[in-house]
Amino acid sequence: MLILTCPCCGVSAEETEFAAGGEAHITRFGPGASDEEFRDYLFARENPKGVHFERWRHAYGCGKWFHAARCTVTLEVFGTYSAQTLEPPLAIRDAIAARRPGWTWGAAE
Amino acid sequence: MSDPISPLSGARFDGIAHIEEAGPAGMITLRGDLASKPVKSIAATVTGAKLPAQGQIVFGKTGAVAWMSPDELMLFCAYEAAPAGVELATASFGAAHGLAVDVSDARAKFRISGPAAREVMGKIFPIDFAPGQFEPGRFRRSRMGQIAAAVWMEADGSFGIICFRSVAEYAFALLNESALPGSAVGIY
Structure with a gap:
């Protein structure tokens, strides 16, 4: 069971109040993207054992989308942040690096 | 115009708490920039209350204003x-980006009161209703x-609930x- 804090309404709630939206920070290429780029945008996903970034929606609450950084092994949640961003904010990256020494953004990608 | 019919015609139940279907009630969904002037003045005119902080409800003379999401009030x-x-709101918005809809007939409203109200609520919501955690105005x-x-607590310690009418x-x-x-x- 995950407990996530929605950055839009400030509510800390358990998993059933949210809807999972898959991996975050997926780049859509275009216009004029190649078939391979479009295929990767649609289907290629990380499946990490460890730090992972996900999109979540506060479905039974304010209804807004946000991003969450968590560990797929321990279910530890490093933090949640606004979805209006292209990469995790520094505070989130620092929080992860503090718990997982040696981890850097982009290294797993 | 035909008479308003509340979803359950004011059904009641007395158990460890008193449950009451509290319709028909007027409800207006107001969407827009919550910091903008029209939103503040509409809320004040309709309900007589100031704008609530995040996750709060404020009671006024003629109603209440509840914080639904960063861009929505009830x-x-x-x-x-x-x-x-709604008419007043639409006129007040003018050219500003905003939306007001009368959702009175789309919602059902309940009131739960009595000493064991917190228990009744705690059994069916994934929320901590402990005194100190959930207080009047939340x-x-x-x-x-x-x-x-959506759930809130009135000043007298009773709970209000709104949900869709179809699931009343x-x-x-x-x-x-x-x-x-x-x-x-x-x-509790």
């Missing part, structure tokens, strides 16, 4: 006052059994089940 007023409230959208619902029967049955005599857990 105005509570008398059922008869809702259409005029407004929270969440899940009630299998349906979406389920909501009432769930509340009754949760308030069956002899079902107190004694946690």
Whole structure:
């Protein structure tokens, strides 16, 4: 069971109040993207054992989308942040690096 | 115009708490920039209340204003006052980006009171209703059994719930089940 804090309404709630939206920070290429780029945008996903970034929606609450950084092994949640961003904010990256020494953004990608 | 019919015609149940379908009630969904002037003045005119902080509900002379999301408020007023409230809101927005809709007939409203009200609520919501955690003025959208619902606490310690009208029967049955005599857990 995950407990996530929605950055839009400030509510800390358990998993059933949210809807999972898959991996975050997926780049859509275009216009004029190649078939391979479009295929990767649609289907290629990380499946990490460890730090992972996900999109979540506060479905039974304010209804807004946000991003969450968590560990797929321990279910530890490093933090949640606004979805209006292209990469995790520094505070989130620092929080992860503090718990997982040696981890850097982009290294797993 | 035909008479307003509340979803369950004011159904009641007495168990470890008193449950009451509290319709028909006027409700207006107000969307827009919450920091903008029109939103503040509409909320004040319709309900007589100031804008609530995040996750709060503020009671005024003629209604209440509840914080639904970063760009949405719910105005509570008398059922008869809702259409005029929407008209006023639409006029007040003018060219500004905003939306006001009368949702009085799309929602069901319940009131839960009595000493064991916190227990009845705690059984069906994934929310901590402990005294000190959930106090008068708090407004929270969440899940009630299998349906979406919003819950708040009135100044007298009773709870208000709104949910969609289409699931009013389920909501009432769930509340009754949760308030069956002899079902107190004694946690709060």
